Amino acid sequence: MAKESFTDNKRVRDLIKLMTDHSVTELELVEDKARIRLKRDMPTGPVGAGAATVISAAVPAAAGGAEGAAATTQVDDLVAIKSPMVGTFYTAPNPDSDPYVRAGASVTPKSVVCVIEAMKVFNEIHAEVTGTVVKIMVTNGQAVEFNQPLFMVRPD
Numbered sequence: 001m002a003k004e005s006f007t008d009n010k011r012v013r014d015l016i017k018l019m020t021d022h023s024v025t026e027l028e029l030v031e032d033k034a035r036i037r038l039k040r041d042m043p044t045g046p047v048g049a050g051a052a053t054v055i056s057a058a059v060p061a062a063a064g065g066a067e068g069a070a071a072t073t074q075v076d077d078l079v080a081i082k083s084p085m086v087g088t089f090y091t092a093p094n095p096d097s098d099p100y101v102r103a104g105a106s107v108t109p110k111s112v113v114c115v116i117e118a119m120k121v122f123n124e125i126h127a128e129v130t131g132t133v134v135k136i137m138v139t140n141g142q143a144v145e146f147n148q149p150l151f152m153v154r155p156d
Contacts, residue, residue, distance in 0.1 A: 012036070039120075079129050080137075080149040087118035089150065091140045099140075101151070105133045113151055116144065131155040 015038060019027055028037040083089070091099035091114055101113050107127035115122045135152040138144055 012038075077154060078134060078152045079131065079155050081113060081125070081127060081129065081151040081153060083116060083144045083146060083148045083150055084125065085116055085118050085123065086146050087116040087123070087144060089138045089140065089142050089144045090115045090117065090122070091136075093122070101127075101133050101136075103133055103135060107131060107133060107153060125150070127151075127153065129153055129155055 015027060015029075015036070018024070019038060026037075026039040029035070091101075093100075093115060100115075101107060101111070107113060108130050109126065109128050111127040112124045113127050113133070114125050116125055117123075131153040133151055134154050137149045137151060144150065
């Protein structure tokens with residue numbers, strides 16, 4: 001009997017069923033030189049394989065909060081950098097990396113301040129303002145909503 005490989009669709013379907021039946025959200029298997037990684041966002045959501053793609057979600061601030069742009073809102077002397085989408089907030093590109101920014105960090109409109117994962121795509125969020133990060137409003141791995149404040153920045 002031939003050994004099953006990860007390229008065997010039946011084996012992948014069996015792994016997905018196993019994940020669904022046991023509420024597993026992430027699974028990685030390595031055999032010989034083959035590797036498969038399956039991950040899903042929600043117990044009822046779709047399962048994807050492989051590494052995520054990183055795309056930019058920034059649009060110039062002049063767009064005024066247009067969909068897909070990191071919206072900013074002025075409150076007192078602070079500007080809020082808001083989420084341009086629903087997803088999961090991450091402070092760094094991967095768990096082993098340093099955060100993009102910390103409280104006290106200087107940012108420019110092109111500075112990447114975080115990534116938001118939506119449907120297995122990691123979207124870079126840009127500051128869209130020049131200033132100093134005063135407060136980070138959400139925690140790493142937290143689900144965020146559209147237009148939710150992520151950072152408070154004191155503009156220069």
